[in-house]
Amino acid sequence: MNRRHFLKSTATAALGAAMAPAAVRAEEPIKIGVLLPFSKAFAVLGENTFAGFTLGTKEIGGEIAGRKYTIVKEDDTADPSVGVSKLRKLIDKDEVDVIVGTIHSGVAAAIRNPIVDAKKLWLNPIATNDVLAEQGCSRYHFRFSSSGWQASAPTATWAKAKLGDRAYICAFNFAFGQQTAAHFKKAFEGAGGQVVGESFPPFGTTNFAPYFPAIRDSKPQVIFANFAGADAVAFVKQFADFGLASSVKIVAPSNLVSEDVLAAQGQAAVGIYSNSYYTPSYDIPKNKWFVKACKEQVGKDADHFLCAGYDVAQALFGALRETKGDVANKERLIQVLEPMKIDSPRGRLRWDPKNHNPILDIHMRIVQANPLHHTVVDMLKDVAHPDTGTCKL
């Protein structure tokens, strides 16, 4: 939020409060804690997610159901230990009512228990950690992106059918990378394909070249690559530089070629297949409005981070409107959110009542040139996270 907008929203909120009945005016504002990475490698992802959320708050104005709200931002730097201490600060010192966060799966796992113990409503825009849909699920947690399984297993089945029988896996060496790699492997082998090799570069790798000779030697037709941010740019550029892209098709979760990195990757990204719950070129009226609003109101190109951030705001303010601004009664908020159907730029967003994970229409897209953009080549309907029986809400 820039300063002008902050001043404007505070001013409208103050005006609203002046005209509201005395009882409401006496109430404390609703406190929303936003925990996202605003620095280090995931800075852009955090800022885009927050920009989407900001777009949602602009639609609402400075208050909801007659109550003012304030937003407290904290930077988790995509580091679990930093994330936990910032979360503690949001809960203990700022006494926020709702947590919006985060992106890094490791941070999400680390903040899960403190949030659930404090019984705060937790709206998770991006973090894909599967645990949150399985044994680590919670009635307080709602996810707006996809689980790691949804970002990888359907891709494997699709890639086996359309691209080839031999696959290599190269992914981040933390929860998100390892979980998606395991799902891809299981689904690819389950569909009759063969996984010919795996490697797991550390988060923050700038030189992927040393991993390539092993990939070339194992002669895959498909590579499942899962990186994000600066790592994704380096991987895609170097994969093309070393001439591997001409013989091996890349399939990936959306983050490998999402809009925050696509321009920097340039021509090297052309021909990469990705799996996403959102595509900027998706042709429905709500999305046309959304793409325009992102550009005009928050100065960003729409992407799945902005979409998820915007949907978080829609869900939160929609639920608060329903409960007349009562944020203390978390059970009531959960009851309202569970069956909610959100008019999202991606289409309709709804949750699986078994685990609060979204049921998705997955877009399989390919990157095309001039200008660089994603085109949807296939749509996998109503994909839910598999029921492992371990989630007790």
Place this chain on the structure above:
Amino acid sequence: MSIDAILTQLLMGLTVGVNLVLVATGLTLVFGMMGVINFAHSALFMLGAYAGLVVSTRLGSFWLALLVAPIALGLVGAAIERGLLRPLRVRFPDSHLLPLLLTFGLGLFFEGAAKVVWGADIVSLDKPAALAGAVTLGRITFPAYWLFALVAAAVLAVLVWLVVERTPLGLSIRAATQDPTMAAVLGVNVRRLTTIVFALGSGLAAAAGVILGTMTSLSPQMGGGIVLDAFIAIVIGGLGSFTGAIVGSLLLGQVQSFGVALFPAFHTPLVFLVMAVVLVLRPSGLFGGGARR
């Protein structure tokens, strides 16, 4: 591992190694003269890459970027030494902590400033069209740009080596990095040399920023990783030693490259293990003087 893979891995390691030499040179020479690790070095590397981006987008030439960015950052380096570090060291000649804190603060300032000026968005420096595609070297194919990065950095490193090892100026620099006080007593203008060395180190880091920036992407924090590597390289080679920086950098390039291939689950700690082993056997590094403070 096939022969082709081994050769490719060797070339990759060499490409990284020679570029690491460019970054490590400034670190080690400045340490030799001032007894201080320059914590702003990663920011100078990053600013070099962004300066290259500005020149190449404004003037449309990567080659000009590769020429202008090192000169510009060389001037920035000289200005930092003359305008900030020197006055501080004149006032507090015995403190190593204050110059260290100053460079640390400068590094943070430059990172923050870059974020304000260029934003946190991930941007890319485009390689020249002439260096697109791959070349065939006997049995292996290697990207043309990577080969250029190897040769360009190697040429620069050799030039610097010739200056340091084969010219009167280089003799003074070596004398001043080994013992600045004694060199001054013997009539070497250590103050002027310190400025020259700081400018040279900054310019070389900027050159590496431009060369490596096209392979990855640009962000205000981009310098952190490589300068950590350069630091490990000069610790292995011996703090303050120029030859040590070269040997340490080339060794580290190969350790990283083959570490990934041979010990995929263990290659990050492997680098530190190599450093630890070297320090146990030779506590002041491979080419360290031993008598240094």
